[in-house]
Amino acid sequence: GQNIDQPTEMTATEGAIVQINCTYQTSGFNGLFWYQQHAGEAPTFLSYNVLDGLEEKGRFSSFLSRSKGYSYLLLKELQMKDSASYLCAGMDSNYQLIWGAGTKLIIKP
Amino acid sequence: ETGVTQTPRHLVMGMTNKKSLKCEQHLGHNAMYWYKQSAKKPLELMFVYSLEERVENNSVPSRFSPECPNSSHLFLHLHTLQPEDSALYLCASSQDPVSGANVLTFGAGSRLTVL
Numbered sequence: 001g002q003n004i005d006q007p008t009e010m011t012a013t014e015g016a017i018v019q020i021n022c023t024y025q026t027s028g029f030n031g032l033f034w035y036q037q038h039a040g041e042a043p044t045f046l047s048y049n050v051l052d053g054l055e056e057k058g059r060f061s062s063f064l065s066r067s068k069g070y071s072y073l074l075l076k077e078l079q080m081k082d083s084a085s086y087l088c089a090g091m092d093s094n095y096q097l098i099w100g101a102g103t104k105l106i107i108k109p
Numbered sequence: 110e111t112g113v114t115q116t117p118r119h120l121v122m123g124m125t126n127k128k129s130l131k132c133e134q135h136l137g138h139n140a141m142y143w144y145k146q147s148a149k150k151p152l153e154l155m156f157v158y159s160l161e162e163r164v165e166n167n168s169v170p171s172r173f174s175p176e177c178p179n180s181s182h183l184f185l186h187l188h189t190l191q192p193e194d195s196a197l198y199l200c201a202s203s204q205d206p207v208s209g210a211n212v213l214t215f216g217a218g219s220r221l222t223v224l
Binding site: 004008031043050091096 | 113150152154206210211212213214216217
């Protein structure tokens with residue numbers, strides 16, 4: 001079956017770095033997405049990886065290893081506003097998105 | 110504002126009521142989606158419309174009935190719901206549902222409580 005695994009909750013300190021991991025099993029693969037969702041708000045797109053390697057966008061980076069079925073989202077210089085849920089989703093060969101349950105990130109001062 | 114607007118933001122209904130959720134997108138996208146989001150569970154795709162034609166129906170109970178009158182508007186008609194249908198219902202839109210880099214733009218959701 002198809003599956004996405006990510007931790008349920010993580011805690012980190014303001015100013016620090018945190019890595020949120022995601023492992024995926026999909027029927028075929030057309031890319032891996034990360035979305036951010038603040039409480040009570042819409043999920044918003046963060047990144048899309050389809051090739052192996054690291055993609056950097058400011059304080060956020062996303063990594064993909066297709067051979068390992070593994071991705072991570074790296075957040076640097078954490079700010080209080082980064083407290084949110086982070087959703088990982090893999091796209092299968094039919095362009096269907098398979099979603100993880102999300103990782104709730106708590107930032108402490 | 111994401112460009113996808115959902116109303117109402119909150120809805121409480123009894124099991125015998127009929128209500129509708131509305132979604133409007135101002136992005137010129139070709140595809141629109143309904144998702145169900147329950148606490149600590151993955152997003153569940155309910156319906157997909159591409160160019161106003163339904164292309165996906167993931168075995169959703171008939172008490173949920175979608176309607177897409179044009180490429181900018183999407184409705185979810187609700188009838189005889191069950192308490193387990195209480196959840197956040199998210200609408201999304203995208204440019205091309207059969208593209209690898211198919212980025213979804215979500216609305217803020219309609220929080221539904223069924224009593």
